[in-house]
Amino acid sequence: MPLQLCANKPDCSNLVERGYCQQCAAKGCGRDMRPTAAQRGYDGKWQRASRAFLFGKMCVGFPKGRHGEVLVPAAHTDHIIPHRGDKKLFWDRSNWQPLCATCHSVKTAEEDGGFGRPYRGG
Ligand SMILES: [Zn+2]
Numbered sequence: 001m002p003l004q005l006c007a008n009k010p011d012c013s014n015l016v017e018r019g020y021c022q023q024c025a026a027k028g029c030g031r032d033m034r035p036t037a038a039q040r041g042y043d044g045k046w047q048r049a050s051r052a053f054l055f056g057k058m059c060v061g062f063p064k065g066r067h068g069e070v071l072v073p074a075a076h077t078d079h080i081i082p083h084r085g086d087k088k089l090f091w092d093r094s095n096w097q098p099l100c101a102t103c104h105s106v107k108t109a110e111e112d113g114g115f116g117r118p119y120r121g122g
C-alpha cells in the first residue's frame with residue numbers, strides 16, 4: 001500500500017498507510033477512523049449480556065472437547081455460527097457458546113481463514 005500523508009493535514013506531515021499517524025492517533029485524532037467495537041455490534045449491551053451468559057460457565061472447547069475433563073473458565077461468548085453483522089444471529093442465545101481465550105482465538109483464526117489463507121472448512 002503506498003504511503004500517504006497523515007489525515008491530520010496540514011498540521012502533520014508524517015507518512016502513513018492510511019488514516020492518522022501514531023502520534024496523532026495518540027493525541028486522539030481519528031478516533032472515529034476505524035470501526036470501534038461498539039460499531040461492530042459489541043457495545044455495552046453486548047458486554048453485559050455476554051458477561052451474564054458466561055457467569056459460572058466453563059469453556060466448551062474448540063474443537064469441542066479439547067480440554068477433555070479439565071474445566072477451563074470461559075472468557076468469551078462465541079457465536080457458533082459467525083453472525084457477520086446479522087443482528088438476529090448475534091442476539092440468538094442458542095447461537096452462543098462459552099469459550100476460553102485460547103479456544104476463542106483458535107476459532108477466530110479459523111473463521112478468518114487462518115490469518116489470510118482461504119478457509120476451506122466444511
Ligand atoms: Zn499525524
Ligand SMILES: [Zn+2]
Nearest residue numbers: 059061100103
Ligand atoms: Zn477452551
